[in-house]
Amino acid sequence: MTYLKSLTYRMLYLVGFFIISCKDENIIKKGNAVIAIQPYRDFKQTDAQFIHQQIQKVYSQTILLPGIDLPQQAYVQIRNRYRADSLIRMLRDSRGKDTISVGLTHFDISTTKNGIPDWGVMGLGYRPGRACVISTFRLKKKNLNEQLLKVVLHEIGHTQNLPHCENQSCLMRDAEGGNPLDQEKEFCTKCKQALRQKGLLFNE
Ligand SMILES: [Zn+2]
Numbered sequence: 001m002t003y004l005k006s007l008t009y010r011m012l013y014l015v016g017f018f019i020i021s022c023k024d025e026n027i028i029k030k031g032n033a034v035i036a037i038q039p040y041r042d043f044k045q046t047d048a049q050f051i052h053q054q055i056q057k058v059y060s061q062t063i064l065l066p067g068i069d070l071p072q073q074a075y076v077q078i079r080n081r082y083r084a085d086s087l088i089r090m091l092r093d094s095r096g097k098d099t100i101s102v103g104l105t106h107f108d109i110s111t112t113k114n115g116i117p118d119w120g121v122m123g124l125g126y127r128p129g130r131a132c133v134i135s136t137f138r139l140k141k142k143n144l145n146e147q148l149l150k151v152v153l154h155e156i157g158h159t160q161n162l163p164h165c166e167n168q169s170c171l172m173r174d175a176e177g178g179n180p181l182d183q184e185k186e187f188c189t190k191c192k193q194a195l196r197q198k199g200l201l202f203n204e
């Protein structure tokens with residue numbers, strides 16, 4: 001009797017353990033992507049830490065990597081800018097398929113737009129994609145951190161396949177060559193919903 005009792009307990013324990021393990025596995029499978037904050041070596045450590053903390057609130061599997069050199073191949077000397085497209089490709093190829101890399105620099109970055117070969121931008125992210133890059137060069141100094149966070153969220157949005165949004169207070173608004181960041185408040189309901197489906201959780 002005692003033997004049977006202890007066996008039952010042991011089996012119950014095993015069943016319980018099995019259920020717990022399955023649950024953990026489900027959680028890992030559901031959102032196995034990692035957002036990697038990748039500052040370049042010129043980027044201020046405290047700014048990178050700020051972005052890390054803020055993005056972690058939105059997506060818990062966010063990590064902060066140590067700074068890396070800006071690649072010389074991406075440098076456009078005549079403009080003193082780095083090619084955002086090249087940076088994105090290098091970031092993407094340097095990490096596994098489950099990682100979304102977010103490159104951060106204070107240098108000016110550019111892309112080809114409307115036939116202009118080195119059009120300066122605040123950030124660039126492919127849609128969809130596994131990497132984006134953000135520069136503080138064109139941001140307002142007085143509320144730099146706030147503006148930086150908005151651009152980071154915008155570019156992460158593009159990697160998650162979000163297009164530009166018509167809503168003028170939405171973070172996915174098209175900057176159209178200017179800096180409308182102070183008019184942007186948050187992701188609109190529609191964009192938030194699309195991000196939630198991708199596993200990025202936003203507070204109401
Ligand atoms: Zn955009």
Ligand SMILES: [Zn+2]
Nearest residue numbers: 165170188191
């Ligand atoms: Zn929107």
